[in-house]
Amino acid sequence: MLSLMKLPRVFTINQVPKVFHEDSIISGYRHPRSSATDCILSLFQLTNETLNIWTHFLPTWYFLWKLVTVVLIQTAWQDSFTWPLLVFLLSCCIYPLASSCAHTFSSMSARARHICFFFDYGALSFYSLGSAITYSAYVFPDKWVNSFFHRCYVPIAVLNTVICTSVACYSRYGETMYFTEFPECQSPKFSKYLRVVAFAYPYLFDNIPLFYRVFLCVGEGCTDNDTNILHYNHIALALLTGFLFATHLPERLAPGSFDYIGHSHQLFHVCGILGTHFQMKAIEQDMVTRRPWLLEQSIPNTFTNSLGAALFCVVVNFTIIILYSLPLLSFELPAK
Numbered sequence: 001m002l003s004l005m006k007l008p009r010v011f012t013i014n015q016v017p018k019v020f021h022e023d024s025i026i027s028g029y030r031h032p033r034s035s036a037t038d039c040i041l042s043l044f045q046l047t048n049e050t051l052n053i054w055t056h057f058l059p060t061w062y063f064l065w066k067l068v069t070v071v072l073i074q075t076a077w078q079d080s081f082t083w084p085l086l087v088f089l090l091s092c093c094i095y096p097l098a099s100s101c102a103h104t105f106s107s108m109s110a111r112a113r114h115i116c117f118f119f120d121y122g123a124l125s126f127y128s129l130g131s132a133i134t135y136s137a138y139v140f141p142d143k144w145v146n147s148f149f150h151r152c153y154v155p156i157a158v159l160n161t162v163i164c165t166s167v168a169c170y171s172r173y174g175e176t177m178y179f180t181e182f183p184e185c186q187s188p189k190f191s192k193y194l195r196v197v198a199f200a201y202p203y204l205f206d207n208i209p210l211f212y213r214v215f216l217c218v219g220e221g222c223t224d225n226d227t228n229i230l231h232y233n234h235i236a237l238a239l240l241t242g243f244l245f246a247t248h249l250p251e252r253l254a255p256g257s258f259d260y261i262g263h264s265h266q267l268f269h270v271c272g273i274l275g276t277h278f279q280m281k282a283i284e285q286d287m288v289t290r291r292p293w294l295l296e297q298s299i300p301n302t303f304t305n306s307l308g309a310a311l312f313c314v315v316v317n318f319t320i321i322i323l324y325s326l327p328l329l330s331f332e333l334p335a336k
């Protein structure tokens with residue numbers, strides 16, 4: 001069936017506008033004005049985006065299956081202790097889905113590309129809030145439970161989400177201005193740097209209680225249990241994910257050699273998903289083993305500090321994305 005369809009041809013870096021260029025990727029580009037059908041067909045054709053799409057599309061179903069299991073089998077809606085886990089699992093479904101959609105449709109136009117990645121950044125920022133909500137509910141070390149920091153932690157994480165989405169979208173918006181040669185331009189390198197900071201900062205903040213628990217805490221109340229090994233796995237993979245995103249290795253060492261298979265963005269997706277998998281396992285294990293103690297000692301899980309915070313974040317992120325997208329819709333981006 002597929003062989004009967006005419007698959008769109010692919011292009012080299014010199015044949016597509018600059019805005020579509022990827023660092024050290026020389027070939028395998030799709031047409032910069034692809035139709036939606038061409039974009040979907042490109043899932044079944046080897047381009048430099050194909051594995052970027054699949055490495056996030058398939059895991060979406062894995063996390064969706066986890067979410068459905070928790071909702072249906074554990075009847076999570078009736079148990080407010082489980083609500084933070086629901087938010088986390090929802091964020092684990094949304095971020096790979098948004099990313100695979102962004103990678104699928106990013107070759108429709110320069111404008112579509114920017115808007116697609118605004119949604120990708122919004123979803124990643126929502127995932128960071130999902131992590132913070134579950135850490136507050138299940139992962140905080142005994143010593144810090146009910147402390148002043150613990151009570152401020154989720155509200156600060158909500159604020160961080162707003163900052164992270166705004167800065168990440170601004171980084172891409174600034175890049176747009178660069179390519180349209182507006183006077184307030186900034187270089188793509190600076191945009192990339194800004195984006196790394198926008199995602200590293202909330203990740204580091206979210207992990208303060210975990211890093212303290214597994215690396216620094218000594219004596220009583222450190223929650224030194226069997227789950228820590230899962231947390232170590234997640235942290236190691238998260239570091240590797242950040243490293244791949246920032247360095248563009250291995251393709252930077254041999255430009256053109258990893259265009260289709262093995263470039264840093266694919267590895268970045270795979271490490272990110274594996275990290276999320278271990279993070280989910282660790283959260284679930286902490287949730288089960290610490291449940292009686294947490295129910296007695298910790299801040300109660302309410303609608304406000306779990307589902308409500310998530311809903312608020314979705315609305316605010318969506319508004320930020322719309323605000324950044326509107327100016328792009330009001331003028332034609334030149335195909336440079």
Ligand SMILES: [Zn+2]
Binds near residue numbers: 052099103265269
């Ligand atoms: Zn991606």
